[in-house]
Amino acid sequence: MQDNIIVLGAGRMGEGIALSFILAGKEVVLIDFKPRSPEERRHYYEQARSRLVTELKYLQEKRLIQEEQIASMVKQLRIVDDQQVQMLAGSRLVFEALPEVSEIKQQGLAWASRHLDKEAVIASTTSTFLVTELACMVSHPARFMNAHWLNPAHLMPLVEVSRGKDTEQRYVDALFTVLKGIGKVPVLCEAAPGYIIPRLQVLLMNEAARMVEEGVASAEDIDVAIRVGLGLRYSVLGVLEFIDWGGGDTLFYASNYLCDKLDNRFKSPEVITRNMQEKRRGFQDGVGFFDYSGVDLSNYRKQRSDAFLKRLELLDLMPAVTTRY
Numbered sequence: 001m002q003d004n005i006i007v008l009g010a011g012r013m014g015e016g017i018a019l020s021f022i023l024a025g026k027e028v029v030l031i032d033f034k035p036r037s038p039e040e041r042r043h044y045y046e047q048a049r050s051r052l053v054t055e056l057k058y059l060q061e062k063r064l065i066q067e068e069q070i071a072s073m074v075k076q077l078r079i080v081d082d083q084q085v086q087m088l089a090g091s092r093l094v095f096e097a098l099p100e101v102s103e104i105k106q107q108g109l110a111w112a113s114r115h116l117d118k119e120a121v122i123a124s125t126t127s128t129f130l131v132t133e134l135a136c137m138v139s140h141p142a143r144f145m146n147a148h149w150l151n152p153a154h155l156m157p158l159v160e161v162s163r164g165k166d167t168e169q170r171y172v173d174a175l176f177t178v179l180k181g182i183g184k185v186p187v188l189c190e191a192a193p194g195y196i197i198p199r200l201q202v203l204l205m206n207e208a209a210r211m212v213e214e215g216v217a218s219a220e221d222i223d224v225a226i227r228v229g230l231g232l233r234y235s236v237l238g239v240l241e242f243i244d245w246g247g248g249d250t251l252f253y254a255s256n257y258l259c260d261k262l263d264n265r266f267k268s269p270e271v272i273t274r275n276m277q278e279k280r281r282g283f284q285d286g287v288g289f290f291d292y293s294g295v296d297l298s299n300y301r302k303q304r305s306d307a308f309l310k311r312l313e314l315l316d317l318m319p320a321v322t323t324r325y
Contacts, residue, residue: 016153
């Protein structure tokens with residue numbers, strides 16, 4: 001794909017995506033799609049460049065980049081309005097990062113469809129709409145998909161990519177190659193409300209708020225529990241891997257207990273019951289959500305434990321060990 005990356009929409013998400021590519025040495029054209037007077041446009045562009053410099057200086061303070069790199073990195077960004085379509089010549093990838101308003105996205109995606117080559121990948125960064133809801137706004141929808149970045153876009157590695165019913169695999173592969181090339185970790189999901197992270201996150205946030213409301217614990221203690229318990233654990237083991245680690249039957253019985261004591265929002269899905277019936281409980285059966293046949297589970301546990309200890313050391317949370325012996 002062409003090195004020149006197009007970001008349609010000069011808001012905070014667009015700026016974050018642009019910075020991700022700038023840090024990786026790519027040229028970025030940030031297209032300001034919002035109508036502005038010449039004076040408003042000049043002022044807004046100055047602000048955008050000022051924010052970019054501020055962020056680059058912060059990264060320099062953290063020794064992620066060198067001070068002498070900042071000036072050249074700023075030059076990698078061009079901010080233009082939607083009249084300067086010559087900037088799109090030869091570009092093979094555009095990220096749509098316009099406001100979450102259907103009419104605005106329709107205008108922006110139609111504009112991109114008119115001015116980009118039909119082989120160019122168009123990826124919406126929407127956190128609201130499904131790819132299936134937006135695909136009709138794009139010509140040649142085979143090259144269209146969603147690419148949901150997490151904030152702050154230039155620091156968070158994950159990008160959730162979802163394809164529509166007409167999206168061709170070669171375009172997905174091309175987008176994955178570009179994202180991996182700048183150090184991102186793309187994952188693929190179907191067109192489902194909430195994608196992966198927002199769907200999980202909403203459940204967790206609502207339950208945490210509910211516990212405060214019920215007086216289960218203070219907001220401070222709940223957040224400590226999340227940071228040094230749940231979050232720390234799941235930075236090593238994925239949620240489904242953790243189910244296999246502890247056993248799907250453990251989740252089944254814990255869910256039943258919470259359903260009885262609280263309510264049916266804790267009911268486990270049918271796949272948990274089915275896995276129990278089919279002897280797919282995880283480590284104990286050699287298969288669960290993942291297949292462990294041929295895996296040295298003793299070594300596997302050690303690798304995960306090593307990763308966990310590294311995180312404890314990084315956060316200065318290693319267990320206290322006596323020196324008396």
